Amino acid sequence: MLQVGSRAFDILELLIEAKGKTVTKDEILRRVWPNSVVEENNIHVQLSALRKIFGDDKHAIRTISGRGYRLTVPTEGDEPAALPEAVQGVQAGAARLNALPVCHAPLIGREGAIADITRALSGTPIVTLLGPGGIGKTQLGIAVARSIAAATDMEACFITLAAVENAQGVVSAIAQALGVGRADDEFPRQSLVAAVLGRNLLVVLDNCEHVIESAATVCELLVQASADLRILATSREPLRTRDEKFYRVVPLDTPDTEASPQATLACSSVRMFLAQMRAVNADVETDPGSLEMVATICRRLDGVPLALELAVARAAVFGIRRAVSELDDRFQFLRGGRRTAPPRQQTLEAALDWSYQLLSMTERIVLHRLGIFPARFSLEAACAVAACGRLSPNDVTEAIVGLASKCVVMTTFDSRTKEYFLLETTREYALRKLQQSDEADEVLTRSAAYLARFYEQPCRRGFRAATLGNDLATESVASR
Ligand SMILES: Nc1ncnc2c1ncn2[C@@H]1O[C@H](COP(=O)(O)OP(=O)(O)OP(=O)(O)O)[C@@H](O)[C@H]1O
Ligand SMILES: [Mg+2]
Structure with a gap:
């Protein structure tokens, strides 16, 4: 045949x-x-x-x-x-595939990423798009698949694991999207191989993080069986399979505090914010004062598209001045997501909750304590502040490895002196959790003690204070 x-x-x-x-x-x-x-x-x-x-x-x-x-x-x-x-x-070639969703709004600021990921997929069977909630992994995955399918003979198939809860659910969701099974089927894992064999196929496997082990096992099984299969996974954590490349989806770029109006307008986060304001018929003036407010929103929301979308919904109703002032209480105000968005994207808090519930208990405690750092911090500083109670410096180190791998803690890219930081929204979230715990005072005291020791060492005085986050660390909890 x-x-x-x-x-x-x-x-x-x-x-x-x-x-x-x-x-x-x-x-x-x-x-x-x-x-x-x-x-x-x-x-x-x-x-x-x-x-x-x-x-x-x-x-x-x-x-x-x-x-x-x-x-x-x-x-x-x-x-x-x-x-x-x-x-x-x-x-x-086989039954009908689940088609890629159609995206009507243009994807902003991802042209380079689309080219890089396309290149990565030509040499590796599995590419995983990594990044925190709402950063744009799904939209980017779809855009890449659409562009590859349009330019080549490859078929593309979209599979979401968002609603899946266990290993059998992963297999059934994939079988259903490949057109060979039903959602409630007890589909045998090995039979998936038959569904992909001989097909020049690109599968977008969306939202793997909460069923990461099952997703990893199935992906490896399939790409080892079929040389013509490519998998573009999206996840807040790597699959960690053989033959996998990671692509970290970064936030849209945001303007510096001193940026000129032209430079501000050129930033992708600002372009996205303005485009979405226009889409809801709430145009923004582009005088320097208004642009400065938009720039502040984009910067303080870390250039994360989902957060910007939620801010647009507020700004469209109350104006950008009010939206800026609400940033201090972002979890309270950034809630009116699209009615059709998945629950984890309905509010800013839900986006963070989805990642938080996937953390181990130790990772959660360490995250709360790291909320004290308002800027970059070294591993040494993190251990000095977060290793207390029942947590040893080794526990803290391991937790930071886990948090970084799950895209909750960000790392700088300079491999010589690795430093860590939290996005502003993650930090606000961690600080809220710290305040709700009974250890805020102790963590604050430890951070003050570390700072005092740090500045007592003369050879370190010239070292960038920003590494630790300087004395604002004390203020950030004290002011809450
Ligand atoms: N580059 C972009 N330009 C315009 N809008 C974007 C862009 N990237 C993402 N968005 C919008 O931001 C929202 C979040 O994007 P997306 O769903 O792709 O995030 P995600 O990283 O997959 O989130 P999650 O981890 O929750 O699955 C979506 O509504 C999407 O349309
Ligand atoms: Mg997604």
């Missing part, structure tokens, strides 16, 4: 239905790519795949110059065309 990709199959079906009449390129585009705008050369790619299968009969598909294509095999009445022998066994 010959197999052919579903797009080529759709074109073949269209040609047969036309019973020898010309099928225009527009008709093909409408049938095969109903929800996207693609280049005409995608049709050529699919037709050359079909002609390859026709073999000696390839001239049966005629190009009608400037108009379209025609299948020149005899048809009788309503009888299906007598296809060339080589093609009679052709069937669609």
Whole structure:
């Protein structure tokens, strides 16, 4: 039995239905790519795949110059065309795949990322997009898959694991999206291999973090069985499989405090904020004062698209001045997410809760204590402040490794002197948890003691105070 990709199959079906009449390129585009705008050369790619299968009969598909294509095999009445022998066994590569969601709003500031991830996927079977909640992993994954599917002969399939709770759920969700099972099926893991074999397929496996081990096992099984399969996973934590590359999705860039109006307008976070304000008919003036307020919102929300979206909803109703003043109480105010968004994206707090519930108890305690640092900190400073009670410096070190791997603690990229920091929203969240615990005073005292020791060492006085976060560390808890 010959197999052919579903797009080529759709074109073949269209040609047969036309019973020898010309099928225009527009008709093909409408049938095969109903929800996207693609280049005409995608049709050529699919037709050359079909002609390859026709073999000696390839001239049966005629190009009608400037108009379209025609299948020149005899048809009788309503009888299906007598296809060339080589093609009679052709069937669609497999059942229908779950299509990529259509994104109507343009993705802002991710052109470089799309190119980098596409390159990574050409050399590695699994690429994982990593990043904290709402940073844009899913949208980026979809954009990459869409661009690859439009430019190549690859089919793309979107699978979300967001609602899945266990290993069997992972297998069922994948089987269902590949069109070979149902959500409630007890689908055997090995049978997934049959569903991907022989298919030139790119799978976007979205939201892996809460079922990370099962997702990792299935991904490894599938890419080891099929050389033509590529998996683009999104997760707040790496899958840690063989043959995997990570791509850290970074926040949209934000303006410096001293940025000129032009530089501010060029930042992707500002462009996103303004575009979304316009989309809800709440245009913002671009005078320096207004731009400065937008810049403050973007900076203090760390350039995280979900947080910016939630801020747009507030600013559209109450104005940007009020939105700026609400940033100090962001969890209270940033709640009105899209009605159709998943629950973890309905409020800023829910986005943080989703990551928090995946932390171990030790990681949670260490995170609360790290909230005391308002800027970058070294591992030494973290251990000095957070290793107390039942936690040893080793426990704290291990917890920081876990928190960094789960994209809760961020690291600087200079490999010589690794430093750590929390995004402002994560820090606010950690501080709230610290205040709710009974250890805020102790952590504050330890941080003050560490600072005193730090400044007593003369050779260190010249060292960047920002590494520790200087004496604002004391203020940040005291002022709450
Ligand atoms: N580059 C961008 N330009 C415009 N909007 C964006 C961009 N990136 C993300 N968004 C919007 O921000 C919101 C969050 O994005 P997305 O769902 O991709 O985040 P995520 O990292 O997958 O979050 P989660 O970890 O919760 O799954 C979405 O509503 C999305 O449309
Ligand atoms: Mg997502």
